[in-house]
Amino acid sequence: MTDYTVGFRSLAARAGIDCSFQQAAETLLFYCGLKVGRMTIRKLCYAEAPKMAEFMQHTPKVAVDFIKAEGNVEITMDATKVNTMGGWRDVKLGIFSKRRLGESALPKAYGTRKLPGHTARVAFAAIEKKDRFRNRLKEWRRRWRPGLTEDISALADGASCPLLF
Numbered sequence: 001m002t003d004y005t006v007g008f009r010s011l012a013a014r015a016g017i018d019c020s021f022q023q024a025a026e027t028l029l030f031y032c033g034l035k036v037g038r039m040t041i042r043k044l045c046y047a048e049a050p051k052m053a054e055f056m057q058h059t060p061k062v063a064v065d066f067i068k069a070e071g072n073v074e075i076t077m078d079a080t081k082v083n084t085m086g087g088w089r090d091v092k093l094g095i096f097s098k099r100r101l102g103e104s105a106l107p108k109a110y111g112t113r114k115l116p117g118h119t120a121r122v123a124f125a126a127i128e129k130k131d132r133f134r135n136r137l138k139e140w141r142r143r144w145r146p147g148l149t150e151d152i153s154a155l156a157d158g159a160s161c162p163l164l165f
Contacts, residue, residue, distance in 0.1 A: 009044050012036060016045040056124065057143075066144050069120030071098035073144075074153045077137075084127065092133040096144050097121040 004012075011032070015024035021038035028034040028041075056062060076095040081088050102115040122144065126136065 004044065008034075009048060012041050012044040013048040016041045021045070053124075056122070057139075062122070063143050063145075066096070066098070066120045066122055069098045071100045071116075071119045072153065073098055075137075078157060079133075082127065089127050090129075091125055091127045092130075092136075093123070093125045094133075094137060094140065095121060095123045096140060 011034075012024070012028065015027050018024070019027070021041045024041045025036050025038045028036050074095075074097045076097070077093060079090050079092045082091045097118045098120045099118045100116045102113060105113045122140070124136070124140065126133065128136070
């Protein structure tokens, strides 16, 4: 994948994260006049993903920005099945975010109230087993220092999941 410039690899990966690889190819053709196959975009995304994971895990500025952001911590997680080159596998998703508390509301008003926007968000995903995901959550929690357990709101669908803390 080194046959492409850094700028092109970045552009193709950026296009490929927002939609299907086919749609990304169509977008690059429409906006940039670049004729790129969907499989090329797929390969470039796969090649760039470990670099992004490395950046997220080891660049201190990302953690510092999250730690400094105002608001309470929310953790959202879920999993889904994805069809990989090795067959159907689980992909686990997690998001650490912060936002200021909203106005209190009765349950019947939850759907209509306006919550403050997030002040920080860090999302991560991986195709991995449940035990590895639990360890990853602990690593992220240690890194982002989200606060005491009672300061954290967690949202999940209720599927069996090991405790975070």
